[in-house]
Amino acid sequence: MARKKTFIVVFSLVVALIAAITGTVYNATQQVPEFYTAALEFEPAEASETGEILEEQVFAFSNQVKKPRRWSLHLTDRQINGWLASDLKEKFPSLLPETIEEPRVAVRGKTLLxxxxxxxxxxxxxxxxxxxxFLVEGQPNVVGIQLHNVTAGSLPIPIGKLVDEINTYAEKANLPLRWQQRDGDPVALITIPSEGSEIEGVIRIDALELKDGEILLSGQTLKTEAEKQKEAVLETQEEVVEAEPVLPVESS
Structure with missing residues (x-):
């Protein structure tokens, strides 16, 4: 009888401990990060307005990079979140997996959340x-994205699971992706195309900067070697024409 009572007591304690741990874990997964709560605070009209501003800037930027010149793109996390709130689901309904809803971002210092x-x-x-x-040194147009902490609520999640999800999504989207390690964290390497059918030159990214609430991308579109040679030939021809002597016109 004493053994049976002891077993019941121990069993009850174990069940209580499991219940407490389960409850603690569940509560941890339901915690909402402060940055995410703030990023959700959008009136529909403001979201639509900031989303339109972002689209206008991106459209102007896409035209800038087509011609040989210097260019830059400046966005705020507020603009990005406005577009995510008002336009993403409507314009790209199948972009996100069914398990993902209401993505939001925040730039805190040099960190993107x-x-x-x-x-x-x-x-x-x-x-x-x-x-x-960041831009990867020595590799033109290669952007590195270093993953730090991954959480569900306030509960840490192994980064490896996120890496697997990213690889699956990148494969479906036909997005070339490479991985390396930096300070013990995985880093996704993404190569931005330097040429395109509508681009009159070669794109080179010079800077990618993050600071509180802002993202800045800058660079230039360079003339191709073929275009430089063509211009050199034309300049030479113009110089020859200018150097030719002008013969006097004989009067009759």
Missing amino acids: VGCKYKGQSLNSILAVSLDC
Whole structure:
């Protein structure tokens, strides 16, 4: 009888401990990061207005890079979130997986915070990840995205799971992706195309800068070697024409 009572007591304690841990874990997954709460605070009219501003800037930028010149793109996380709130679902309804809803971003110092609602079979939570974005030295137009912390609510998640999800999504989207390590963190390497059918030159990114609330991208579109040679030939021809002596006109 004493053994049976002891077993019941121990079993009850174990069940209580499991319940407490489960409850703690669940509560942790339901915590909402402060940056995500702030990023959701948008009136529909403001979201639409800031989304339109972002589209106008991106459209102007896409025209700038087509011609040989210097160019830059300056965006705020407020503009990005406005577009995500008002335009993403309407204009790109199949872009995100069914498990992902309401993605938002925030730039804190040099760190990019990305959050979203995740609705899976065994987990409903706010997923968040902190990233560093930078140009890879010695590799033209290669952007590195370093993954730091991944959380579901306030509960840490192994970064490897996020890497697997990113690889799956990149493969479906036909997005070339490479990985390397930096300070013990995985870094996704993405190569930005330097040429295109409508681009009259070669794109070179000079700077990618993040600071509180802002993202700045700058660079230039350079003339191709073929275009430089063509211009040199034309300049030579013009110089020859200018150097030719002008013969006097004989009067009859």
